Amino acid sequence: MSLSVGVYGGSGYAGSELVRLLSAHPKVGSLSVASRGYAGRAVTEVYPHLVYGGEYVLPERIDASGLDVAFVAYGHRESAETVRELLEAGAGLVVDLSADFRLPEVGMYEEWYGAHPAPELFGEAHYGLPEVFGAAQGRRIIANPGCYPTAALLALAPVVRRAGGISSVTINALSGVSGAGAKPAVKTHFVSANENANAYGVSDGETNHRHTPEIETMLRRVGECPAVTFVPHLIPATRGEFETITVEFEGEVPDAREVLGWYAEDYGGWRFVEARENVPQLAHVANTNRARLSAANDRRAGKLVLFAALDNLLKGASGAAVQNMNLALGYAEDLGLEWLA
Amino acid sequence: MSLSVGVYGGSGYAGSELVRLLSAHPKVGSLSVASRGYAGRAVTEVYPHLVYGGEYVLPERIDASGLDVAFVAYGHRESAETVRELLEAGAGLVVDLSADFRLPEVGMYEEWYGAHPAPELFGEAHYGLPEVFGAAQGRRIIANPGCYPTAALLALAPVVRRAGGISSVTINALSGVSGAGAKPAVKTHFVSANENANAYGVSDGETNHRHTPEIETMLRRVGECPAVTFVPHLIPATRGEFETITVEFEGEVPDAREVLGWYAEDYGGWRFVEARENVPQLAHVANTNRARLSAANDRRAGKLVLFAALDNLLKGASGAAVQNMNLALGYAEDLGLEWLA
Amino acid sequence: MSLSVGVYGGSGYAGSELVRLLSAHPKVGSLSVASRGYAGRAVTEVYPHLVYGGEYVLPERIDASGLDVAFVAYGHRESAETVRELLEAGAGLVVDLSADFRLPEVGMYEEWYGAHPAPELFGEAHYGLPEVFGAAQGRRIIANPGCYPTAALLALAPVVRRAGGISSVTINALSGVSGAGAKPAVKTHFVSANENANAYGVSDGETNHRHTPEIETMLRRVGECPAVTFVPHLIPATRGEFETITVEFEGEVPDAREVLGWYAEDYGGWRFVEARENVPQLAHVANTNRARLSAANDRRAGKLVLFAALDNLLKGASGAAVQNMNLALGYAEDLGLEWLA
Amino acid sequence: MSLSVGVYGGSGYAGSELVRLLSAHPKVGSLSVASRGYAGRAVTEVYPHLVYGGEYVLPERIDASGLDVAFVAYGHRESAETVRELLEAGAGLVVDLSADFRLPEVGMYEEWYGAHPAPELFGEAHYGLPEVFGAAQGRRIIANPGCYPTAALLALAPVVRRAGGISSVTINALSGVSGAGAKPAVKTHFVSANENANAYGVSDGETNHRHTPEIETMLRRVGECPAVTFVPHLIPATRGEFETITVEFEGEVPDAREVLGWYAEDYGGWRFVEARENVPQLAHVANTNRARLSAANDRRAGKLVLFAALDNLLKGASGAAVQNMNLALGYAEDLGLEWLA
Incomplete structure (x- = not known):
């Protein structure tokens, strides 16, 4: 055909x-x-x-x-x-x-x-x-x-699906400048974006990026989840997206190794999602259709930290x-x- | 003299x-x-x-x-x-x-x-x-x-000093490659660092950057504060540092405008620290001795988000x-x- | 006053x-x-x-x-x-x-x-x-x-003033993207200019950058000089300009060391122009009002090669x-x- | 097999x-x-x-x-x-x-x-x-x-093969930092190479890059050619190579359109070399095995200018x-x- x-x-x-x-x-x-x-x-x-x-x-x-x-x-x-x-x-x-x-x-x-x-x-x-x-x-x-929800959901869904008592989710995302669109503008001029970085998706003193409800509602399809905090940042790279996600729990915090096991279980049959012990790098996924995940514990503060990287224009x-x-x-x-x- | x-x-x-x-x-x-x-x-x-x-x-x-x-x-x-x-x-x-x-x-x-x-x-x-x-x-x-503690403490100290019941602090920091030191290494080679970004300060599945205890202990000099989560990232810029700090409270969350007022109160007499309504940009402070601060609310998730930017080699x-x-x-x-x- | x-x-x-x-x-x-x-x-x-x-x-x-x-x-x-x-x-x-x-x-x-x-x-x-x-x-x-003429004239004037029989001048110039102006455009979008480089100032199969006649006529005020070839290039840097200038002579080619002596003679009393044995680097002059010059011989081909670097927005x-x-x-x-x- | x-x-x-x-x-x-x-x-x-x-x-x-x-x-x-x-x-x-x-x-x-x-x-x-x-x-x-000879020979061979009386060849080349090798060094540190550019292949006041004799001797296999001047430059990009080549003639200078015809004739049957009227851009060939060529006249100075771009690590x-x-x-x-x- x-x-x-x-x-x-x-x-x-x-x-x-x-x-x-x-x-x-x-x-x-x-x-x-x-x-x-x-x-x-x-x-x-x-x-x-x-x-x-x-x-x-x-x-x-x-x-x-x-x-x-x-x-x-x-x-x-x-x-x-x-x-x-x-x-x-x-x-x-x-x-x-x-x-x-x-x-x-x-x-x-x-x-x-x-x-x-x-x-x-x-x-x-x-x-x-x-x-x-x-x-x-x-x-x-x-x-x-959306590009941000893809990374966030791949990292969070296996956790939300299994772990109860999630009390807080904070997503900090980095995006290459291609994420800001092709239309020429002052903020995407090479001279503005090079050697620069900043958080965006904030107006009138409120975080309000439109990908926030998409992340939340899709997470709630797989389990219970509070409102999420989502703060995107622009960095001086052409393509790629990196998310660092901090999760807090009312009860026990899952161990990062256990989370890696959940990733292997859920994504083992899929070609384009892969979890590893090492923190991914944006350059590992740029120009590919792959998403890479990882997880770590912050035992001192009692939190789980998830990492996800992908190419914003591909995966x-x-x-x-x-x-x-x-x-x-x-x-x-x-x-x-x-x-x- | x-x-x-x-x-x-x-x-x-x-x-x-x-x-x-x-x-x-x-x-x-x-x-x-x-x-x-x-x-x-x-x-x-x-x-x-x-x-x-x-x-x-x-x-x-x-x-x-x-x-x-x-x-x-x-x-x-x-x-x-x-x-x-x-x-x-x-x-x-x-x-x-x-x-x-x-x-x-x-x-x-x-x-x-x-x-x-x-x-x-x-x-x-x-x-x-x-x-x-x-x-x-x-x-x-x-x-x-330390460069990371400077940004974190400038943003957090006025809040910790005044607001009680802080239950969670998550610091996501971005740093230019000069922050990784002058010694030539694979990770700081132009070809490795350009078009790349990643979180670091993670080993054996644990977040463990040494600036974490410095931030915590200095915050506790001005008020009560839980253990903080600190995740630094490397971005493809030469210099500068940007921190996005999410703060959760047991009780009421301070309004971002009130926080800007606290900043004005505490830093009004100082030349090199300045708070504004707009989120700062790394390029606003690179090559200067200035730190710039801002604040926003995430009303949906009930959190306060603070922003700080400075030049890692200067301020x-x-x-x-x-x-x-x-x-x-x-x-x-x-x-x-x-x-x- | x-x-x-x-x-x-x-x-x-x-x-x-x-x-x-x-x-x-x-x-x-x-x-x-x-x-x-x-x-x-x-x-x-x-x-x-x-x-x-x-x-x-x-x-x-x-x-x-x-x-x-x-x-x-x-x-x-x-x-x-x-x-x-x-x-x-x-x-x-x-x-x-x-x-x-x-x-x-x-x-x-x-x-x-x-x-x-x-x-x-x-x-x-x-x-x-x-x-x-x-x-x-x-x-x-x-x-x-103009920025390009400044670099070209500083490098060439001392040579044109003293050495007769110049038969050919070829100027290859590199410019940071700020040289292309502040107006947002596709070619200056970060995504277009990053990881890119190209010659410009060519149309309808002809080199025709408007700085060419400025360079020529000003050189002819100090000595005899043929029509010059000038090809500018855009490189992925914010600011700075680097010129490599090849000069051919009908008779004997001046030695690079002698040229350095001419530079010292002509520019010794001026604060912002300096010649050295080492080839200058764009980063040596970016964010300064300095121009740096150098010279080398290509003895095999019988040519003199001059180098000039300055910040396009300052000097x-x-x-x-x-x-x-x-x-x-x-x-x-x-x-x-x-x-x- | x-x-x-x-x-x-x-x-x-x-x-x-x-x-x-x-x-x-x-x-x-x-x-x-x-x-x-x-x-x-x-x-x-x-x-x-x-x-x-x-x-x-x-x-x-x-x-x-x-x-x-x-x-x-x-x-x-x-x-x-x-x-x-x-x-x-x-x-x-x-x-x-x-x-x-x-x-x-x-x-x-x-x-x-x-x-x-x-x-x-x-x-x-x-x-x-x-x-x-x-x-x-x-x-x-x-x-x-070598990477530089590849670009230079593709651009020059069709000209040297057909046009007599070449009196001067000047090659200015730009290379991404991957061309400087993988071994970490001060000059390839991100902080050194970013926002920088310079000519290299000069020592003791002499241009002397080792690709020079390779270019010359291979050109002489296809026709008569004088000693060539070759000056490479490092630019802040990861990969890619751009050459601007100025050719002078004792007699008549070939028209750029005629040169494009020679390119079409010589390379028409080959998949990876292509000539166009527009000046190529490094980003057109980065991450590909393609070389792109173009040509222009400098009628005022009576020279032919050739352009070649390729990915230094691929083509x-x-x-x-x-x-x-x-x-x-x-x-x-x-x-x-x-x-x-």
Whole structure:
């Protein structure tokens, strides 16, 4: 079988990586790309640093009819509209990389993002973190997880699933500058971002990054969990994401070695998630579809510390999206992704 | 008055910065530098990136007699021996940049560093974080604080001093690569550190960075405080340090605006510490002797989040050392440091 | 005497550095800044990485009347108009950082930049590279040199002045990303510029950077010189400029040691230009107002190779502008710049 | 057929990349690696930033008998000894990544490197730049070209082959820090190399990089060429190499468009070399086995300017080595390298 695949939003970093991965995928027969921002320009001119192993000109529009799979990489709200149009046009499967179908209830979505443009589709989406929630099993929409939630959920789900009495979760995340998006801005100018670092996702004296409710609600699907604190930081690297997660318990604190055992148990059958005794490094996972986990105890303070690293544009976005497509269609999860393992 | 000043350990990054600052200080009449590692080499050849505003050849040894002030920038244990020799040789004031005189009890020192070479001097040292603990007031030894503790204590002390019922403190710190020292190693090779980031200070499944007890014991001088969790990270920048500190309370959580008020109250009279509503950025403080603070609430999770940024080699080491000398000798705290304000 | 000084164009990198330098200058009594792009914003918010040692809000307009000295840091053509307005308003001295008054003839200007808005002022400008062309001596306009020409002329002028028969000059220049300007763009996005490098100043198959005629015509003021080849490159650093210049001769090639002697002769009395046997490094001059020079022979190919390094925003722009003001007003060249020496 | 392959010197950057490429190569049945420096350590611990897509522990020694192909990535002189041992042990093909068999005469080798340990093998080596000199055709030794010569020869050979009267060649090269080797040193410390750049390959006032004679002698195999000037520079990037080459002629200067036509003619049938009108960028070729070329005229100065970019560790070392093996054994040149194209 040869798939007809479309990418909507090919000019952002995630879309650009998607096109790179899909154009080398053995099951993709025809690939169409829609990009408004950079239509007509060669992808290597627009994103020299991110794209290699291929060269293509970004088109503006594509025909939705007859697509087996469509990937939507627009901003939130606009994505949901496009998803509806694609389903109406008969697309078999839509993988949405925006936040539009990640949250479990429309009310929660509206609190963080505003009115939802396609609330009737809310229930159809599968949250595409397969190592925690399995394959899509016939759903028409896959909500591709946010990059920060991917790392947080991979590290936390095995703990939340087994250990009771979690009283506090604090997530400190570091992200490369590609996480701030492709649109040129003062904060992403080389001169601003180089030799700099800062926490963000704070306004009016409140931490309020939109990935916070996504992390919480997905954790609560696997066990009991309090509200989590989430503070992201920008660091002067192009890609990659590193999370240090501190967990406190009402009762006994699990031993880090036991946690490593839980990781092995839960992720042993999966190709792209791996736990080790050593703290991971961002460079171990950059340019791969792998997530690496580790755990340590702070016995003096009585806390568990978890570490997770992944590439925000691959396992945190486009690599996971292709992995989700593979699983939904019954292929091996790493088909076309072997060289990123 | 014209001071005779010596620097012991001029070849590390802190020592190199010390020499730069002292050679431009208006009260320093004669400056001697001892460097074993790079004796005979021009400082700009050894540290091109760090040193500007001057040029000098690093000598190997200097004569201790007649020094008004000596700065010791050797590693721990060796520093304490040098401090003893300097005091015996008649040095009026010794500013020690190592960890040797920072902890309050010899027993605690031995637990983290091994046997102390000069335990009889332990009681003579003043912990040199003047914005929290004042000037040295006649002590012969100033223990210059660690870079991580400086940021943590500046952010936490006003809170610990006023707010009761602190139940948890989690410090996530980011440091530029100069914090890992000047000795060439695989981990500090440009190819290893560039496009990389990771948590460190973890071994055998335990968080165990030596700055942890320094932070805790100094906090307990100003109020009640539980054991703190401290996880440092290396990021691909040359200099600077950023800390995100999450504080939990048994009772009511102070409002971030109230905390900003406490900062203004405690640090209003000091030149080099400043709090603002906006989260600080590492680039705001790099190459300066300033520390910048901020605070936010996580109302959903019921926590207080504090932010602190400073330059690890200046306010976190050599700038603070000169500031400490200034205060101990009765000068303005920013004498010779005005251009770093 | 206390100067009333204005800066026009305070929101670019050069303007921002100018304000930093002037606000610490001992002779500047009142400083006004006009910035359209970032009016009303704190300079550290806009340029966190470049600005330290001060904090100020960028205003939009300033009153030109009564200014002793005005600095103009607008783009070309707009600068010339502002210079005319300022002179008409009675400004005593105008230092123009644009290209508008650098070239010796209006015709040459028009070939590279288009119609000149104030051709009647062309003859009034002094080309402000004092180490080669001396102080302004009563002229009302100082044309502050381009960053690339500054490095090229400092390295080449002593050779062109003495050695006859130069048959070829090839200048390869490296520049940090601040040289590409403050306006956010795809090419200066951190993700584009990091881990990247390329030659630029080429279009339609022709090298054509506008600094080329400036270099040539200024060299011809001191001696005979053929048309020069100039190829600039962007490298992933924030600031600094490095030039490698290959010179060929019809007759005998001067020895590198002899060239070092010429440098010592010509620049011995100047504070900010220094030649050494060792090849300079960009980090030796970044964040300083210094230029460093060196020379080598390629005996196999029969060529002379010159090296020059400076900070593009200081000695290549704002530092030189303040130095030019100092000299024009009879102050020491390094007044207010001592800490950048 | 399934190959038995050995890598000698697996702990350097080139060796580490070789292992990565060979472990994913479809014809490699058994792969052995010898590393002294890092024997027993996981490659991702030693080179986190360079190695992805695999994980292996570096062994110290391997058995040479029965190897179909051996790659030698030791330093010069030691490599030649290993090559002799391998051939004596019966290895079918040896690809040497050192400089030991690149030069055409033993005398020239001795002038730049000292006594040659295996002069009797000198004549057996094929210079492995296939796009210029074809496949190895039965030779037992392939001398894998230096990274700088690869870029220079790809850009220059088509010109030297066709255009007479070349009077001057000046090569300015930029290299990422991985080009300076894996051994930790002050100059490759992150703090030294970050925000820095400089020319190197100069000593005692002479340009004298050892790649100079390699470039010259190989160019003279395809046409007439004067002694070349070669000045390499280090820039703050991990990998990649960019060369700007200025060529002067006694007679008419070829038009850049004509040169692009020559490139298309010579390289049209090769997968990994490509010429374009736009100046290449280092990020276009980093992490690929591609070389990109371009050309421009400097009509004012009457010169031709050539541009070449490649990844120093792939097309400039290990990627080319695997490509050379492929061609020597009759496989497609890009076998196992498709994802780097």
